[in-house]
Amino acid sequence: MGAKRFGGLAATILAMTLAVPAFASDAKDDPLAAYRSGEMYSGYVTGDPSSREIQDDDMMNPSFLWVDKAAELWTTADGTAGKSCADCHGDVESLKGAATKYPTTDAATGKFMNVELKINDCRERQMGAAPFKFESDELLGMTTLVKLQSRGMPMNIDITGPNEKWFKKGEEFYFTSRGQLDLACADCHITNEGMYMRAEKLSQGQPNGFPTYRMKWQKLGSLHRRMRGCNDNIRAEKLKGLGEDYLAVETYISWRASGLPVETPSVRK
Amino acid sequence: MSAKPRVRVPSTAKKGEVFEIKTVISHSMESGQRKAADGSPIPRKIIDKFVCTYNGKEVMTSQWYGAVSANPYLEFFCTATESGTLEFTWHDEGGETYTATADIKVT
Structure with a gap:
């Protein structure tokens, strides 16, 4: 009787297993297809x-409150060099696609950096300004502004x-x-x-x-x-x-x- | 953080048309439930009133209480009557006010 019961259970599990592929959505019909890449x-x-x-x-999206603030900072001169981000980079749109490659080794300094560290490196070396603190509104906003320029582009490090x-x-x-x-x-x-x-x-x-x-x-x-x-x-x-x-x-x-x-x-x- | 409030109002509308207004403001909406690092309570400070005027005439007012999130978002509708300015004011319990304006052209 025990074996029979077990057999019934096994059959149920098998049926459930077989039913699973029916739920898997076709890539073409999947509204979230843009947010998938292979298994990821x-x-x-x-x-x-x-x-x-x-x-x-x-x-x-309240994040854009930080983005607005960062866009102001982008054109505000700071530090001993009296330069703003815009003085070197021009419009922030010039950084389109840049964030997809980070973290990476910085060509100029040979140091390994993510976007946050790169922003702070720019501030220290190019602007002569103090680096933004980790998790400060300034660093979060500027990082978001820079990454936003690559929105929709595939990550490619x-x-x-x-x-x-x-x-x-x-x-x-x-x-x-x-x-x-x-x-x-x-x-x-x-x-x-x-x-x-x-x-x-x-x-x-x-x-x-x-x-x-x-x-x-x-x-x-x-x-x-x-x-x-x-x-x-x-x-x-x-x-x-x-x-x-x-x-x-x-x-x-x-x-x-x-x-x-x-x-x-x-x-x- | 003190960013400017964000408001979105269509730049033009037909007379009599109902248009959508979206607003979001940067505010911590301190609940009064939290404690500082030294254990002392952080006093409550939330936005408790929102007013929208259309060419000086009040068209929308809203009382807010506890349990509203930080950086609150508000969306509402208004009927286009004449060209002019919409002014938005948020009042918080600390007596501070935050304002934003937007122009609309009614054809």
Whole structure:
């Protein structure tokens, strides 16, 4: 009798397994096709319709308050050189596509930088101005303004040459268990992506929408802030924002997001 | 952060047409529930009143209470009567006011 029951259960499981492909949507009919690239998909796909609606309308998206402020800063001279961003770069539209290649090794200094660090490097070396603080409204706004110029363009970072060691370091971090819960980034964002963790659907942890306006934060926030939150959740040590570890992880996940469109500034709950 | 409020009003409208207005303002909407690093409570400071005037005439007013998010967004409709200026004013509990204006041409 036990075996018979088991057989019935097995048949049910088989039927369920067979039914799954019927739900898989055809790429042509998928309204979210633009937010997918092969196996990878943006957090926009796992997000709920109400936050998507806010992201889709630049008036509703509060991130643009920061963008407006940054656009003012763009033309404001600062530092000992008395120059503004616009004095070298002209219109900010000249940076179209630039953000898709970051993080990368800076040609002039040989240092490895993401967009935030590049902005601060520009301020220090070209303008003679103090760097913006991590997570300051100025740095968040300027990063968003720069990345916004590449909105819709596919992420495309180079992991060869001098960038390779950063990629390797990031990959190692990503697959290393840490914290009291002994979890690696990959445990949630690769092994269990799409599954529920209590009421929350686990995303792939893609970086293409950062800085993001997060409802929980009630403000714009950076990728490194999100990583600090992740590490805190697994009861691991929160590492330094814009530090080497998170920069390496950013490299790995930016490579993983290759082909996904830059969505900055995204809106997430 | 103190960015200028963002408002969107169509630049032109036909007389009698109902048009949409979208506004968003940068405000922390401090709830009064939070504590500072030293444990002392942070006093509540939220926007509690919003007023929109059309050529000086009040066309929309709104009272706000707790539980409104930071950087609140408001969307409403208005009937085009004459060319002129729409003025938007947000009043917060600290006595501060924030204003924005937009022009509309009615044909």
